[in-house]
Amino acid sequence: MRAVLLFAVFVALLAATAVFAYYGLAGPEEVALGVHGWTAMIIGVIFSILVGVGLMGLMFFSSRHGYDEPPQVRKDR
Known part of the structure; x- marks a missing residue:
């Protein structure tokens, strides 16, 4: 159970990082x-x-x- 929870936390952190990177790189056009x-x-x-x-x-x-x-x-x- 603990391993599954740890895996879920790492997957959530990876997803949050991917979303942050996407919005940071493809966000506002005036910062191109x-x-x-x-x-x-x-x-x-x-x-x-x-x-x-x-x-x-x-x-x-x-x-x-x-x-x-x-x-x-x-x-x-």
């Missing part, structure tokens, strides 16, 4: 983006995706090459 706005948005989205992909790639690279291992203390001194 021009060519420069769309260009800036597209460049921002592409740049954000590239940064995310680059950071994930660095994370996998450092994980496979041992850069994220804890330091080893040498006791031979």
Whole structure:
């Protein structure tokens, strides 16, 4: 019963978010983006995706090459 209630709450939140996004993007016409706005948005989205992909790639690279291992203390001194 608790899982069903939790699922219903998440579905309601998802629906509310979708309605809010629809009315926010398709609402008033006097707030429409021009060519420069769309260009800036597209460049921002592409740049954000590239940064995310680059950071994930660095994370996998450092994980496979041992850069994220804890330091080893040498006791031979």
